[in-house]
Amino acid sequence: MDESRFIAGQAIAVGTGKVSVQRVLCANASMMTGPGTNTYVVGERDVAVVDPGPDMPVHTDAIMQALAGRPLKWIFVTHTHGDHSPGTSALQALTGASVIGMAPSPDALYQDAGFSPDRLFKDGERIVCDGFTIQLIHTPGHVSNHVCFLLEEDGLLFTGDHILQGTTPVILPPDGDMGDYLASLEHLRGLPLRALAPGHGEIMQDPAQVISTLVRHRMRREQKIITALQDLGPATLDTLVLHAYDDVAGHLLPWAKKTLLAHLIKLQRDHRASTDGDATDVATLWAPHRD
Numbered sequence: 001m002d003e004s005r006f007i008a009g010q011a012i013a014v015g016t017g018k019v020s021v022q023r024v025l026c027a028n029a030s031m032m033t034g035p036g037t038n039t040y041v042v043g044e045r046d047v048a049v050v051d052p053g054p055d056m057p058v059h060t061d062a063i064m065q066a067l068a069g070r071p072l073k074w075i076f077v078t079h080t081h082g083d084h085s086p087g088t089s090a091l092q093a094l095t096g097a098s099v100i101g102m103a104p105s106p107d108a109l110y111q112d113a114g115f116s117p118d119r120l121f122k123d124g125e126r127i128v129c130d131g132f133t134i135q136l137i138h139t140p141g142h143v144s145n146h147v148c149f150l151l152e153e154d155g156l157l158f159t160g161d162h163i164l165q166g167t168t169p170v171i172l173p174p175d176g177d178m179g180d181y182l183a184s185l186e187h188l189r190g191l192p193l194r195a196l197a198p199g200h201g202e203i204m205q206d207p208a209q210v211i212s213t214l215v216r217h218r219m220r221r222e223q224k225i226i227t228a229l230q231d232l233g234p235a236t237l238d239t240l241v242l243h244a245y246d247d248v249a250g251h252l253l254p255w256a257k258k259t260l261l262a263h264l265i266k267l268q269r270d271h272r273a274s275t276d277g278d279a280t281d282v283a284t285l286w287a288p289h290r291d
């Protein structure tokens with residue numbers, strides 16, 4: 001591995017096509033953020049930024065350095081978790097850029113409630129910038145207000161937390177939804193993608209294969225959950241997670257439980273699992289669906 005690609009604060013050319021794209025890695029590495037949040041700077045004259053990251057002055061400074069005096073016209077925000085959007089206000093105050101993204105829904109967890117985009121947009125809308133075009137693609141699943149951004153000239157998709165490199169995203173019910181997540185992946189399959197630029201990790205070069213692998217992973221997990229339900233009979237999330245996620249390290253199980261719940265809610269909707277209780281209550285018993 002080339003370690004220089006993981007130095008926070010440096011702008012590194014992504015080099016996947018005709019349009020200039022730089023990645024600025026934020027120094028917020030952690031269990032949940034991997035090597036840190038990727039901020040992308042797109043274009044050569046009037047530029048755009050994707051995901052300003054957390055509200056960390058040192059990271060905002062690094063983005064300003066990467067701009068190197070060029071006007072920032074657009075700030076695109078994939079979603080409003082604390083590692084992606086809170087740096088927006090400081091960057092907008094310094095540059096006057098327009099902010100595009102979706103405000104969080106009120107029942108969503110871990111959200112940047114202060115995020116307020118400058119205007120609403122439609123799924124599929126295209127924004128013509130200076131020398132490049134960005135298409136806005138609503139991709140609910142990880143959370144309901146997740147958006148991916150397609151740099152049309154290069155088929156490069158900024159995926160936020162919808163598709164990550166080296167790990168799979170947590171789905172956070174009730175705002176996050178497994179059915180929506182899979183539908184959003186299917187939606188991406190229909191787009192002319194050539195590379196994926198994730199919110200965490202490295203650029204991925206084979207989008208079709210990455211998406212297929214992710215869908216297969218989810219389907220395998222769903223099957224493991226169905227098997228666990230059949231083996232255990234009525235069981236709580238705490239019990240089910242130990243069986244359905246027996247390949248996951250113990251310290252990650254609290255997060256695995258959230259995605260497990262997202263799978264169970266989908267299975268309930270598909271008439272393959274059932275519960276008499278409140279799906280969000282940890283004491284609720286889940287069982288295989290019976291007609």
Ligand SMILES: [Zn+2]
Nearest residue numbers: 079081142161
């Ligand atoms: Zn996130």
